[in-house]
Amino acid sequence: MKKVTVKTLFQESENWINKKIRVSGWVRTVRDSKSFGFIEINDGTFFKNLQIVFDDSLPNFKEVAKLGVGSAIVVDGELVESPGAKQPFELKATAVDIQGPATDDYPLQKKRHSFEFLRTIAHLRPRTNTFSAVFRVRSLLAFAIHKFFQERGFVYVNTPIITSCDCEGAGEMFRVSTLALNNLPRTKEGNIDFGEDFFGKETNLTVSGQLALEPFSMAFKDVYTFGPTFRAENSNTTRHAAEFWMLEPEMAFADLNDNMNLAEEMFKYLINYCFEHAPEEMEFFNSFIDIGLFERLNNVVSSDFARITYTEAIELLQKEKVDFEYPVEWGRDLQTEHERFLTEKIFRKPVFVTNYPKDIKAFYMRINEDNKTVAAMDLLVPGVGEIIGGSQREERLDYLIKRMDELQLNKEEYWWYLDTRRYGTNKHAGFGLGFERAIMYLTGITNIRDVIPYPRTVGSIEF
């Protein structure tokens, strides 16, 4: 008996119609009658289910008719055209092997569940339509990112997960230590003696691979890192997680415009890739998760992203007769309400905002001629907000040192980073893309906890 996946059946049904085949999968629903019944199974290879028709010629008809949702079965039979309107073909079963029945307390039902409930059963939710679609798209997007950069000659660099840089300025960090918490070694002054720790100094989980990546861009020109990133912030929102994935490309001999061009090209590539490789899933999102998703994404693919400076953004917002909760004032950071207004109301598409005041941005960003702003860029998108943050880097050693002194950073800690400015420095730029935020934008899912297989957020790590 030839084993066939449901995906193969849907993609080349003409090759299998009227043939005897074997299909295995999990029961999604059973509808039985006195002497016959229907089972829909999903084998994980394809978004859609395969309908099985069975009757009392099966020796185990009664057991099959009583199968619960979630049971694992192997079905032999003949693929035939279906008289029903909802599916082109169905499998007429000659044998149903019940591998693993699901007990009657199986939590997933044949009806809609709330996302909140499904988060409490994260180990079972990939068996639902929504999460099956989400996680297949997540997989495709991860591959598409590699494909995009590899096609353009970027070298993939695995930057470290454990770092000793404790002041990258991107937020609270998770400490990594093998010290016994109930018996900490102390120095003579009474401080914790990290010299006794595994690495001999304070270490944390990475909040960004950028600083480790820049030296590689000085060797390979175009590089990227893509991996897990950790922030120990006590933030409780639909778009923050303690563990998330970040993509960070870095280009040598490139400026802020090159940076934005790359981000825009990549974003459009990712959207097109999803439409091409997960049409069933995207159709589902557009119909059941976010009506209007296609319209929004098509608009993104076919139009140029808006590009404005921070100063222009402030002027635009000040002209609006809107009563913002936070004042719009040059020198203050844009609040979420301001960002949303720009991308959702004024432009109605992704917007790059560039050249922010230096005081609200990181030390490594390049100072502009005005000596007030830096060559930073944020990409704001409707619904999600900030999805990319990047900049042209300060490549001039004296400027960089001056800035680090102003911010009282410990230059010795960064000796190897500063070396890149001593030996063959050049204009270079890069950005960070929140992988989960990209998934949210492409699927219409509005909570980051629903695009991560096992999400880690404050006070929540059951799985």
Next chain:
RNA sequence: UCCUCGGUAGCUCAACGGUAGAGCAUUCGGCUGUUAACCGAAGGGUUGUAGGUUCGAAUCCUACCCGAGGAGCCA
């Protein structure tokens, strides 16, 4: 961390000071082409926890726990 809303059957919700209910799910029975199948029956509850007010609390009050949305921070 702050603000707001919420926690009632396995799930989604109703009851808003006077005997705790429905749909779905589950179990049993019926049904010869179903599509969230349909029809009939049954089981299922210390109403998040602990106090308080009251003749009487799911309902009002207090504290705590948990969840969600928004804000800050950011990707």
